[in-house]
Amino acid sequence: xxxxxxxxxxxxxxxxxxxxxxxxxxxxxxxxxxxxxxxxxxxxxxxxxxxxxxxxxxxxxxxxxxxxxxxxxxxxxxxxxxxxxxxxxxxxxxxxxxxxxxxxxxxxxxxxxxxxxxxxxxxxxxxxxxxxxxxxxxxxxxxxxxxxxxxxxxxxxxxxxxxxxxxxxxxxxxxxxxxxxxxxxxxxxxxxxxxxxxxxxxxxxxxxxxxxxxxxxxxxxxxxxxxxxxxxxxxxxxxxxxxxxxxxxxxxxxxxxxxx
Amino acid sequence: xxxxxxxxxxxxxxxxxxxxxxxxxxxxxxxxxxxxxxxxxxxxxxxxxxxxxxxxxxxxxxxxxxxxxxxxxxxxxxxxxxxxxxxxxxxxxxxxxxxxxxxxxxxxxxxxxxxxxxxxxxxxxxxxxxxxxxxxxxxxxxxxxxxxxxxxxxxxxxxxxxxxxxxxxxxxxxxxxxxxxxxxxxxxxxxxxxxxxxxxxxxxxxxxxxxxxxxxxxxxxxxxxxxxxxxxxxxxxxxxxxxxxxxxxxxxxxxxxxxxxxxxxxxxxxxxxxxxxxxxxxxxxxxxxxxxxxxxxxxxxxxxxxxxxxxxxxxxxxxxxxx
Numbered sequence: 001x002x003x004x005x006x007x008x009x010x011x012x013x014x015x016x017x018x019x020x021x022x023x024x025x026x027x028x029x030x031x032x033x034x035x036x037x038x039x040x041x042x043x044x045x046x047x048x049x050x051x052x053x054x055x056x057x058x059x060x061x062x063x064x065x066x067x068x069x070x071x072x073x074x075x076x077x078x079x080x081x082x083x084x085x086x087x088x089x090x091x092x093x094x095x096x097x098x099x100x101x102x103x104x105x106x107x108x109x110x111x112x113x114x115x116x117x118x119x120x121x122x123x124x125x126x127x128x129x130x131x132x133x134x135x136x137x138x139x140x141x142x143x144x145x146x147x148x149x150x151x152x153x154x155x156x157x158x159x160x161x162x163x164x165x166x167x168x169x170x171x172x173x174x175x176x177x178x179x180x181x182x183x184x185x186x187x188x189x190x191x192x193x194x195x196x197x198x199x200x201x202x203x204x205x206x207x208x209x210x211x212x213x214x215x216x217x218x219x220x221x222x223x224x225x226x227x228x229x230x231x232x233x234x235x236x237x238x239x240x241x242x243x244x245x246x247x248x249x250x251x252x253x254x255x256x257x258x259x260x
Numbered sequence: 261x262x263x264x265x266x267x268x269x270x271x272x273x274x275x276x277x278x279x280x281x282x283x284x285x286x287x288x289x290x291x292x293x294x295x296x297x298x299x300x301x302x303x304x305x306x307x308x309x310x311x312x313x314x315x316x317x318x319x320x321x322x323x324x325x326x327x328x329x330x331x332x333x334x335x336x337x338x339x340x341x342x343x344x345x346x347x348x349x350x351x352x353x354x355x356x357x358x359x360x361x362x363x364x365x366x367x368x369x370x371x372x373x374x375x376x377x378x379x380x381x382x383x384x385x386x387x388x389x390x391x392x393x394x395x396x397x398x399x400x401x402x403x404x405x406x407x408x409x410x411x412x413x414x415x416x417x418x419x420x421x422x423x424x425x426x427x428x429x430x431x432x433x434x435x436x437x438x439x440x441x442x443x444x445x446x447x448x449x450x451x452x453x454x455x456x457x458x459x460x461x462x463x464x465x466x467x468x469x470x471x472x473x474x475x476x477x478x479x480x481x482x483x484x485x486x487x488x489x490x491x492x493x494x495x496x497x498x499x500x501x502x503x504x505x506x507x508x509x510x511x512x513x514x515x516x517x518x519x520x521x522x523x524x525x526x527x528x529x530x531x532x533x534x535x536x537x538x539x540x541x542x543x544x545x546x547x548x549x550x551x552x553x554x555x556x557x558x559x560x561x562x563x564x565x566x567x568x569x570x571x572x573x574x575x576x577x578x579x580x581x582x583x
Binding site: 050051052071072073076077081082084088090091092093097100101102103104121124125128164167168 | 450456459460463468
């Protein structure tokens with residue numbers, strides 16, 4: 001079943017067309033990657049999937065429902081979560097607090113529950129904290145629950161961002177360059193973790209990634225963007241041989257001379 | 261110099277400083293919380309405070325007219341008017357945000373600031389007009405309660421009025437409640453998340469507009485409570501009452517590190533104490549050359565010195581950096 005579907009998505013910034021008529025679809029339980037040179041429009045496309053930008057034309061559907069015009073928090077409650085290329089944690093909050101904010105969307109509490117400190121409030125808070133601790137353990141940050149996010153080493157911040165994204169209870173997880181700044185070993189660890197998310201938790205994952213080894217190894221499908229347009233799409237091995245892709249990465253004239 | 265006198269009035273001065281300081285702290289919270297989420301200096305907040313004071317006096321005057329004032333326990337009445345002041349001011353703050361700030365959310369930062377100043381004038385004159393039509397006067401006096409004016413004698417030279425104690429206790433209770441709300445609850449975490457990074461918070465499923473409304477509600481309610489306490493403590497209130505405490509509370513918020521909630525509390529207390537000490541000791545210490553009327557100059561000089569050395573405020577290191 002198609003979980004995420006985009007048709008003819010266009011996003012312009014003044015005179016610049018960052019995303020130009022991109023079609024995209026992703027089936028449930030799959031993992032796909034979006035690649036492309038810098039400035040190809042990958043992150044902008046992500047932003048139209050999460051409601052940061054409304055597309056100027058086209059439609060984006062999650063689970064068959066159009067999300068165009070919805071605010072990011074509404075889209076989140078439909079089961080879309082993401083991480084950022086430049087990590088955007090709540091730096092002055094602790095690890096567990098960051099995850100608890102992510103849980104916000106799932107916990108139904110009313111103002112008077114909080115003000116009145118009702119049993120419902122205590123029960124929910126207790127449950128939220130337990131779930132948050134589980135997630136922190138899942139990404140391998142146990143023991144660092146009370147550290148401030150800004151004091152974590154870089155790799156741990158990436159893990160925490162994933163834990164926070166998982167906290168919203170997503171069906172679809174969008175990861176923007178999750179292996180940036182990681183060693184090859186750490187990247188491999190992350191891939192194993194992503195596979196686990198799919199097999200054990202039934203997630204669907206979409207990556208923006210520059211690390212080609214990761215992309216080729218993990219993706220069911222690869223979509224290539226260049227100058228805001230989709231220039232190729234398909235299984236990794238096929239995309240790897242695509243002449244237009246090689247040209248986009250290496251420039252005209254070198255096409256065919258080297259593989260990406 | 262009369263050292264004995266200096267020492268003898270010391271506890272009294274500290275108490276005056278605390279009363280003033282807690283009042284500033286309550287008002288400062290409204291400035292600092294709104295600044296935290298919107299980076300807007302909400303100049304209308306001093307009028308939110310003033311309206312709280314008027315809600316209190318109106319209820320008391322009405323009760324006085326109907327004779328109910330003597331039938332209820334004064335402490336019950338006090339709690340009731342504080343709650344009413346909080347409710348009206350809180351809702352008013354939310355409405356102000358909806359009408360005057362939200363439509364300007366994307367505009368350059370100076371624009372909502374001007375809007376805030378406009379709202380401030382509007383509320384002043386609205387209250388003045390309303391009270392003029394309704395009571396033919398807009399300088400109103402809180403009915404006094406004997407129970408509140410009683411002085412508790414602690415030593416021969418030290419006695420506190422009950423209402424001073426009330427201000428301190430009520431403020432402490434509210435500050436603790438707020439601190440709990442902000443650090444321990446889901447709502448508080450959402451408020452802090454929105455203050456740090458709005459787009460990311462919304463991607464975590466936080467409804468940013470609702471949190472902003474809530475911030476105005478809480479900040480406004482604290483301001484309203486401060487307004488009622490101000491009326492109970494200093495007795496008279498008028499539509500322009502808000503200006504001076506508002507400016508001082510704003511100063512307190514900056515002193516503590518604007519956007520920082522514990523900072524607003526600390527800043528309020530420091531400013532209140534400085535003012536009280538200056539008012540009582542300046543003339544004693546300078547042999548009468550400077551009187552109590554120099555208290556603001558003294559207090560603000562110290563503030564300027566503090567801010568030169570700590571430009572981000574006393575607790576400023578916790579202020580988030582913007583990228």
